[in-house]
Amino acid sequence: MEVSPIVDETLAKACGAAAVFTQFDQAQVDRIVRAVFLAGLSQRVRLARMACEETGLGKWQDKVWKNVLATLYVYDDIKDVKTVGIIAEDPVSGITEIAQPLGPILAIIPVTNPTSTTLFKILIALKTRNPIIISGHHRATGCCREAVRICYEAALREDAPEDCIQFFDRGSREETRELMSDRRLALILATGGESVVKAAYSSSTPAIGVGAGNVPVFIERTADIPFAIDQILLSKTFDNGTVCASEQALVVDSEISRPVREELLKRKAHFLTPDEIRLLETVAYDRERQVMNADIIGQSVGKIAAMAGLTTISPDASILLAELDGIGDKIPLSSEILAPILAYYEADSLNNAVNLCIDINYHGGIGHTASIFSNDDEKIKQFALLMNAGRVLVNMPSSQGAVGGLFNTLPTSFTLGCGTGGKNITTDNVTARHLLNIQRICRRRVNERTGQLAEKMLFDENIAAAAIEKAYYMNY
């Protein structure tokens, strides 16, 4: 079957770059990565403003933070990691590990974090000698293209292979599908909505994707309440709630509900009336497709209020809280809504609270993230064991916490795996080490115990398994 010219040219160039890259040693690679990180970091404000203006989502100041995370914090994580040649040697096991690149990577970029995801993926790809093809969301092509240009020029100045970074204009769906399933592509790194991740996994090219979040945050009775509310608002208002790991539902132990409400109100959170909830539902949620309305993503409280015709909202309201009495498709605001809107629940026991969190977690957020504020380690563990979440964040803002590096020691990443629950291959925060083929030299280290298994014994079906096991471990 004939390949379209744009796909053929893109992949031919990427293969050329992949080929040349195989010759680079660690020092060369690290010089390139450093140059690109500095170039990206130096343009953090301009790229943030571009992203905000082009997409109409979020706040440019928070997008600056995202660009800083995607460059400085990611660089800090990866700068000393060995990603070329021999990376581990164990004379006892006789195994030597060698890092080999994957080959050309297609990076799908979401509209919510366009420049930060671009910068992040470029850095981890270059660190592992993989040429990268950036495919920006159609609502963010300008800022993504500019991020690519900045990084590519910096890379070339350090003698990186030509075409090590390319921008692919997502022309037709057909061309994107062709690109995804071309044999020359080594990996798809798909960060985006369900349809693009599904397309990646269906393409026959290996893929690392992400899943949707519907993050419950549980304020358990031993929580430091003012601190918890501060952290939750810090997270939920960050970039107007565009981070997929942001809290979606607040579950409060009813014993502490009064101080929780007081602290929320002190910080200008607005509890919606039932009528206001009904009005908000009409603009926040698409009932037909059973998904959040794309127009609400990353919008400010003021804009949302105007969209929904909510006239009593104070202009300085921080977030909108919807006290709900259920979870599911019939209760729109119990779903993921990437905006400063939080569902609110109270529970009169630990079990009921955890049940609510499980229901929220399983309502569109399996494998992503869960959050708890508590000072009881046993309850934290109980909570974590029951959540189906790749990351359970304790006493921190969920948006910034899940990304890693700021509030915990998770690797900083803009691709958060959700495991098989989210139909992903990993629950990790994806980073450079996921972009390597590890090759192993295996030296002879004979397993002496094999010698204790006589074939006569193995081929005799009357010899019990226990006897074979005993023989295997004899004198060992």
Place this chain on the structure above:
Amino acid sequence: MEQEEKLIDFKESAEELTCVFLNRMDTPATVKVEKALREQLASVSERRIVFDLGKVDYIASSFLRFCVLASKAGKGKLAIINIMPAVRKVLKIAGFETIAELR
């Protein structure tokens, strides 16, 4: 006066033009040899082109472009000979077996 190191040599016969690359072909080296190479390739027409890489332990992206250029000039398929393993790997990954005979 210090002589600039020679990076390319040409051997001609009735049937072939052999371009002998004499050192690693990084970006600066390819810049230096480009003019001479293009002049030779422009005049080759009815002869086969051979790239001898016996002394080349590294090739840059620009060298891959030379291969593409040479594959379109001359008669028959470009032959690349005396290839060191690391360079052979580069040519294979780049898919150059479709445009050149690798020996």
